[in-house]
Amino acid sequence: MTVKFFAYLRDPDYAGCREITWPGCADVLQLGRELSTRFGQKFHDEFFAEGETELGERVIVMVNGRRVEFLSGIHTPLRDADLIQIFPVVAGG
Amino acid sequence: MKQLVIKPEKCIGCRTCELVCSFGHYQQFNPKMANVTVLEYEKAAVAVPIVCLQCEEPSCMKVCPVHAISRREDGAVIMNYDKCIGCKMCMNACPLGNISYHPSVKKVFKCDLCGGDPKCAKYCPTGAIEFSETDALSDHKKQLAEHYRDIIGEEANA
Amino acid sequence: MNNGYVGTILRVNLKTGTILKEPLNDKNADEYVGARGLGTKYYCDECDPKCDPLGPDNKLIFMTGPLTGTAATSAGRYNAVAKSPLTGTIGAANSGGHFGPELKYAGYDGIIFEDVSDHPVYLYISDDTVELRDATHLWGKDVFETTDALNEECGSNFRIACISAAGETGCLFAGIMNDKHRAAGRGGIGAVMGVKKLKAVAVKGTKSIFVAHPEKFFEVCMDARAKLKAHPVTGAGLSAYGTMILVNIVNGVGGMPVANGRDGACYADADDISGESLTAKHLIRNKGCFGCSIGCGRLTEIKSGPYKSQGEGPEYEAGWSFGADCKINDLGAVCDANFMCNQYGIDPITMGSTIACAMELYEMGAIPEEDIGFPLRFGDAAAMVKATEMTCKGEGFGKIMGLGSYRMAEKYGHPELSMSVKKQEMPAYDGRAIQGIGLEYATSNRGGCHVRGYMISPEVLGIPLAMDPLVTEGKPALLKTFQDLTALCDATGICLFTTFGMGLPEIAGMYREAVGSDESDEEVLLKGERIWNLEKQFNVAAGVEKDTLPPRLLREKLPNGPAEGKVNELHTMLKEYYAARGWDEEGIPTKEKLTALKLN
Numbered sequence: 001m002t003v004k005f006f007a008y009l010r011d012p013d014y015a016g017c018r019e020i021t022w023p024g025c026a027d028v029l030q031l032g033r034e035l036s037t038r039f040g041q042k043f044h045d046e047f048f049a050e051g052e053t054e055l056g057e058r059v060i061v062m063v064n065g066r067r068v069e070f071l072s073g074i075h076t077p078l079r080d081a082d083l084i085q086i087f088p089v090v091a092g093g
Numbered sequence: 094m095k096q097l098v099i100k101p102e103k104c105i106g107c108r109t110c111e112l113v114c115s116f117g118h119y120q121q122f123n124p125k126m127a128n129v130t131v132l133e134y135e136k137a138a139v140a141v142p143i144v145c146l147q148c149e150e151p152s153c154m155k156v157c158p159v160h161a162i163s164r165r166e167d168g169a170v171i172m173n174y175d176k177c178i179g180c181k182m183c184m185n186a187c188p189l190g191n192i193s194y195h196p197s198v199k200k201v202f203k204c205d206l207c208g209g210d211p212k213c214a215k216y217c218p219t220g221a222i223e224f225s226e227t228d229a230l231s232d233h234k235k236q237l238a239e240h241y242r243d244i245i246g247e248e249a250n251a
Numbered sequence: 252m253n254n255g256y257v258g259t260i261l262r263v264n265l266k267t268g269t270i271l272k273e274p275l276n277d278k279n280a281d282e283y284v285g286a287r288g289l290g291t292k293y294y295c296d297e298c299d300p301k302c303d304p305l306g307p308d309n310k311l312i313f314m315t316g317p318l319t320g321t322a323a324t325s326a327g328r329y330n331a332v333a334k335s336p337l338t339g340t341i342g343a344a345n346s347g348g349h350f351g352p353e354l355k356y357a358g359y360d361g362i363i364f365e366d367v368s369d370h371p372v373y374l375y376i377s378d379d380t381v382e383l384r385d386a387t388h389l390w391g392k393d394v395f396e397t398t399d400a401l402n403e404e405c406g407s408n409f410r411i412a413c414i415s416a417a418g419e420t421g422c423l424f425a426g427i428m429n430d431k432h433r434a435a436g437r438g439g440i441g442a443v444m445g446v447k448k449l450k451a452v453a454v455k456g457t458k459s460i461f462v463a464h465p466e467k468f469f470e471v472c473m474d475a476r477a478k479l480k481a482h483p484v485t486g487a488g489l490s491a492y493g494t495m496i497l498v499n500i501v502n503g504v505g506g507m508p509v510a511n512g513r514d515g516a517c518y519a520d521a522d523d524i525s526g527e528s529l530t531a532k533h534l535i536r537n538k539g540c541f542g543c544s545i546g547c548g549r550l551t552e553i554k555s556g557p558y559k560s561q562g563e564g565p566e567y568e569a570g571w572s573f574g575a576d577c578k579i580n581d582l583g584a585v586c587d588a589n590f591m592c593n594q595y596g597i598d599p600i601t602m603g604s605t606i607a608c609a610m611e612l613y614e615m616g617a618i619p620e621e622d623i624g625f626p627l628r629f630g631d632a633a634a635m636v637k638a639t640e641m642t643c644k645g646e647g648f649g650k651i652m653g654l655g656s657y658r659m660a661e662k663y664g665h666p667e668l669s670m671s672v673k674k675q676e677m678p679a680y681d682g683r684a685i686q687g688i689g690l691e692y693a694t695s696n697r698g699g700c701h702v703r704g705y706m707i708s709p710e711v712l713g714i715p716l717a718m719d720p721l722v723t724e725g726k727p728a729l730l731k732t733f734q735d736l737t738a739l740c741d742a743t744g745i746c747l748f749t750t751f752g753m754g755l756p757e758i759a760g761m762y763r764e765a766v767g768s769d770e771s772d773e774e775v776l777l778k779g780e781r782i783w784n785l786e787k788q789f790n791v792a793a794g795v796e797k798d799t800l801p802p803r804l805l806r807e808k809l810p811n812g813p814a815e816g817k818v819n820e821l822h823t824m825l826k827e828y829y830a831a832r833g834w835d836e837e838g839i840p841t842k843e844k845l846t847a848l849k850l851n
Contacts, residue, residue, distance in 0.1 A: 006499050007492055007527060018522070058483045060713060065505050065813025070719045085503045091484040091712050091751040092494030092526075092547070092567045093705055105490075105546040107539030108349070112322045116469055121459035122321045123356060138535050138550050138561075195457065216473065218480065218544030219490075219537075 001025075001080055003035070006087045009059075014043045015086075022084075028061060029074045031084065046088070060087040094168045096227040097144050097204070097211060101241060104221035106133055106140035110213035117212040119198070126195050128204035129213050129222075141241065142222050144213065145170065145191040145204035153183035153192055153203070169206040177201065253461040255317030255765035256280060260293075261359050261381060263374060265447050266307070266366035270381050275360050282849065284762070285316030285360070287343045288742035288782035290332035293363060294341065295785060300792035304336035304439075305421065305446045307367045313354065313412070313452070314361035316744025320352030320460050320541070322472045323761045324479055324753070325746035327352055327541025329361075334793070335438035337423045337601070337655055338673045338698040341789045344426060344440045345702075345741055346412075347540035348433030353410040356456030364447060373413075373451040375405060378458060386450035391416050394428040394596045397451055405453045413451035414441040415596040420645045421445065422653035424601035428593065432548075432563035433540065436598045438675060438697055463767025471764050475749070475757040476544050482752030484714065489547040489748065490537055494567040495526030497679075497707075498574075501567075504711055504720055505812025506684035507575050510629050511607040512670055512803050516681035517812035520580035524570050528582055538563065545748055551586060558583035558636065562590030565599070568701075571679030572603020577610060577635045584632035588639040595643035601655055604676035606638045608656035608669055609648075617663045623648045667802050673698030673795060682804045682821075684814035685710050687718070687726035690824045693798040694730070694838075696786035702747055704734035714751055721813075723820050727828035738786075739779030781848045784840050788850060791839055798825060798838055 003022050005015040016039070025031045029052065036044035049056050054074055061068045062085040068076045078084070108131050111124035119126055129144045151170045154162040161176035162183060177200060184192045184201055192203045204211075206224075214224040252258040252275075262271040276293075283292040290312045302308040312332040319326050329351030335342030354362070357376050371386040389397050393415040401411045410430060418425035418441030425441030426434045435441075444450075462468045479485040488496060501507045502521035509518045522528065529551065538548035552561040558581075565573070569589040573579060592599040606627070612618040613627045620626060624647055627634050641649030651659050656669040656676055670677050675698030682689025687706035695703040709729065710720040718725060736755060740747055743762055750758075759775040762768070768775075799805075804819045829836060833844035845851040 007488065007496060010527065060500070062503055065503055067504075067713070067717060067719075069713075069717050070721075085499075087500050087503070088488060089483050089713065090488045090492070090496045090500055091708065091714060091748075092489060092497040093701060093707060093748075102536075105537045105539035105543070105548070107541060107543045107546065109322070109542050109544065112542055115459070116322055116465070119459070120465040121461055123457070123459035125356070125457040126459065140538075197459070216476070218476070218539075219546065 001078060001082045001084060003031070003084045003086065006085070007090060009046070009086055009088055014046065015039050024080050025078060027074070027078055028063070028068055028076045031078060032074070047086070058089050060089060061085070062087075094227050095224050096147060096168065097206070097214060098223045098225050099142055099144065100221050100223065101139050101141040103219045104131065104140040104142055105219055106131055107218065110142055110217055110222055113212040113216045117207055118202070126198055128191070128193070128202060139241070142213070143189060143191065144222070146189070147204075147206070152186040152188060156182045156186040158182060167206065167209055170203070171205050172201065172203060174200060254463050254767050255321060255460065256285070256360050257355050257358050257458070257460060259359050261362040261376075262365065263362060263383065264365045265368040265372065265383070265449060268383055270383065280317070282778065283782060283785070284739065284742035284778050286314050286319065286328060286330040286742050286744050287332070287345060288738060288778065289316075290314030290330050290361065291341055291343055291782065291785055291789070293361070294332050295789050297363075298334065300334070300789050301794070302334060304334040304339065304443060309334050309443055311364040311440070311443050311447060311449070312361060315351045315355050316742055317765050318761055319744030320355040321462060321765060322469060322542065323743070323745050323765070324472065324475045324749045324757070325540065325543040325545060326744050327543060328741070328744050328746055329354065330741065331427050331435040331440045333440055333443040335440065335697060336442050337439040338675045338795070339793055340438075340673055340697050340795050341786045342438035342440055342697055343741075344435035344437050346427070346429055346433050346435040347543070347746060348430035349541045350410045350412050350429035350433070350454065351744065352541045353454045353456050355460055356458050357454050358456060358458050362452065364449060367446060368448040371448045371450050373401065373449070373453060376452065376454040377405075378456055389450045390419060393594050395431055395594055398431050401451055401453045406455065409453045409455045411451055411453050413596070414444050415594070416645060417595045417597045417643055417653070418442055418445035422597055422642065422645065423655050423658070424598040424653075426596050426598050428596040432593050434593070434596070434598070437600070437700065441596055462765040464764045468761065468764035471757070471760045475753055475761060478757065479544055479749060479752040485545050485749065485752035489545050489751070492526035492530050493547050493549045495529050495565065495570050497567040498525040498570055499527070501680060501707070501711060502575070504684060505809070505814045506681045506711065506720065507571055507679060508670070508681045509575050510578050511576060511604070511611045511668065512681065513611055514578070515810045515812060516684050516814065518575040521575065523580040524574040524582050524585055532582065533586065535561075540746065543746065545746070547748060553583045553586050556583055557633070558587035560587050560590050562586070562593055564593065565589035568678045569599035569603065572600050572607070573635060573639070576603050576607040578629040579632045579635055581632040584636050588636050591639050591643050597643060600678050601676045602639055602642060604670055605642075605652050605656040605659060606635055608660055609638065609652060611668055612660060612663050612665060617665055670801055670803070671699050672800060675699045680707055681809070681814075682800060682819040683809045683817045684812065685720040686723050686820060686824065687720070687730055689800055689804060689819035689821060690726060690730055690828060693800050693821055693825065694828060696783065696790060703737055704730045705737070705747070706730055706733065708751065715754065721817060723824050727824050728831045730828060731831045734783055735776055735779035737779070738782040739776060742778065742782055777848070781850065784845065784848050784850055787840055788845070
């Protein structure tokens with residue numbers, strides 16, 4: 001699957017890249033854990049709320065353009081062909 | 094000793110400092126009554142809050158004919174309005190233009206560091222004005238002065 | 252005055268040259284707050300809704316709010332109000348920068364311009380000294396030249412609001428620019444100023460603004476500022492990346508229109524024109540409007556190449572209109588076109604969207620090449636920049652584009668391909684992928700517009716709560732609340748962007764302590780609803796067309812992306828919306844509603 005990062009999540013402190021190809025994992029929870037292992041604690045703390053029961057307050061995760069809140073949240077299943085986009089909360093207009 | 098330290102690289106030119114200063118002293122919103130003024134240098138693309146630097150050897154203090162200007166214990170150079178005759182000599186003497194006069198205040202005024210907790214530094218949204226210990230900052234200030242003298246010098250002189 | 256207002260309205264008759272200083276109408280100020288609300292109230296009381304927007308009977312009103320120029324959050328705003336020549340609706344255009352506060356420091360809450368002058372003039376205001384001065388030497392000059400010339404003439408500490416040649420020669424989406432880069436941009440208010448032969452307003456003030464409860468006011472303002480600082484969006488995100496940060500996320504949900512909406516709403520090259528790219532490659536520094544703790548403004552530079560330039564912006568809307576909507580991934584070209592819009596004082600949303608519409612018409616053969624003078628295809632950055640320049644300068648085909656996409660497309664037989672509502676172009680979000688914003692476009696009181704009820708907040712950004720962009724449930728009622736709150740926010744004189752990090756309690760709190768009122772939050776919000784209904788009442792009386800969307804959004808299914816197969820379900824939402832508003836099925840405010848709001 002393809003995972004894309006945006007805004008400051010591209011900084012070296014977090015993902016340090018725009019995009020990464022990731023081998024299959026079962027769901028968003030597993031993906032978050034695996035990416036946290038790779039990118040470190042700061043990424044982890046941004047991605048997850050405490051206890052890994054839900055996403056962190058400052059992050060938006062989309063699977064194929066749909067926020068996971070409207071799918072199955074942190075347990076949204078993932079397939080190899082999926083595009084996962086990870087944004088910090090942003091606004092503008 | 095603590096002093097106001099300016100970081101123009103952080104200034105976004107919003108003039109919140111002017112507002113909170115005039116409010117702190119007069120309970121009015123009026124940038125023209127503030128002891129701090131943000132200068133925009135358009136071509137150099139910088140904004141610089143100009144505040145009293147509480148000079149080591151204040152020209153204003155030297156030139157005051159009635160000795161109305163003195164240095165407080167915390168380093169602030171302050172006005173004694175019981176003595177001030179409003180001659181405005183200090184305004185002319187300040188090389189940075191940090192002493193002002195306003196018709197509705199009816200006296201000259203300058204930064205008094207808000208008695209030790211300057212509002213401009215407290216409420217600057219970006220940290221472009223800080224109130225910090227001077228010793229640790231002398232290098233920073235020197236570098237900054239040189240940097241900005243170079244980039245805005247031309248425009249300021251024009 | 253000690254209630255946030257300064258108590259005086261300037262009334263300037265441009266035909267006779269009479270300048271009157273009249274006391275602010277306190278009752279109107281109480282009921283309509285200020286800026287957008289109070290300006291509209293003055294307008295509606297004094298002008299015929301059927302008047303010709305480009306005739307002498309259309310007045311032009313500059314109005315600040317009770318919080319403008321105070322320490323409230325991001326309180327640097329004023330509104331320019333007139334009947335819009337682009338839409339025929341009430342036109343209120345909102346701008347930041349430093350001009351609005353300066354007007355209040357000079358002692359005026361607002362200015363009402365009546366009739367037209369027989370020669371170019373500008374209004375000079377230095378506290379109590381107010382004069383109409385000859386502006387023949389400024390006529391034809393662009394915004395930057397005019398501002399520099401007036402700063403030379405009046406003094407460098409004057410704040411200038413002005414128009415350029417685009418406004419003088421009747422470009423229907425010319426705005427009024429202040430502090431060079433800030434725009435009362437939408438609806439062609441600059442063309443109204445041009446018809447009046449009013450080139451500029453130059454103002455300097457040395458007076459104070461007093462509020463009712465100073466200590467308490469300062470406290471609630473600083474608390475609100477602390478809240479904005481602590482919020483990830485208003486405290487960090489907006490200042491780090493500016494509004495262009497939206498490019499990737501809106502595109503991410505498949506909601507950024509591509510090629511005039513013809514090719515759907517997923518732009519493959521979005522990242523090339525994103526806030527991330529702008530920040531990495533072109534940002535010089537952030538810039539804040541008056542009293543703003545957010546600082547979303549960008550000072551940017553294209554350092555080399557054909558589009559070498561420097562200026563402010565672009566904002567997300569311009570990034571989209573010149574970028575994805577014209578299928579252009581060259582950020583340099585996008586910035587250059589946007590800088591030109593600032594320099595010539597025109598609305599980049601309508602400009603880019605009009606070019607995109609022209610591109611579609613050209614590609615389908617509806618606009619012959621000889622009319623344009625060169626091929627105008629999607630993806631051709633040089634052609635896009637050239638088309639912008641021609642419109643800014645009113646040259647050749649630029650004159651036709653200067654009428655906006657609706658009138659242009661109508662001339663070539665395809666008005667349905669204008670992506671506009673009430674003849675004003677919709678901004679950078681596709682109403683098929685994001686249902687609620689479609690309803691906002693359809694019902695906005697000034698035509699296609701996102702900042703009357705920014706549904707992108709809940710539908711894409713998850714602020715204050717996440718709503719599924721693909722569904723319609725709950726949207727009409729929420730939109731109504733957003734629209735009322737926005738009207739209130741605009742009327743107080745603070746920036747709408749503050750509402751990403753705070754809400755009604757903070758706005759109402761600052762308002763109460765400034766004006767000295769003890770109204771509840773709900774009572775304060777009711778003023779927003781009153782403003783909304785007043786605007787609607789005007790539009791009904793003016794005979795503005797009914798609330799709808801371009802057929803493309805209603806019938807052409809999105810061809811790709813997360814919202815593939817979707818159209819906007821306006822019909823369903825509109826009914827609920829009118830019910831939530833207490834209007835009849837045709838969308839006309841009922842007698843009961845108007846009575847409840849003290850509007851008849």
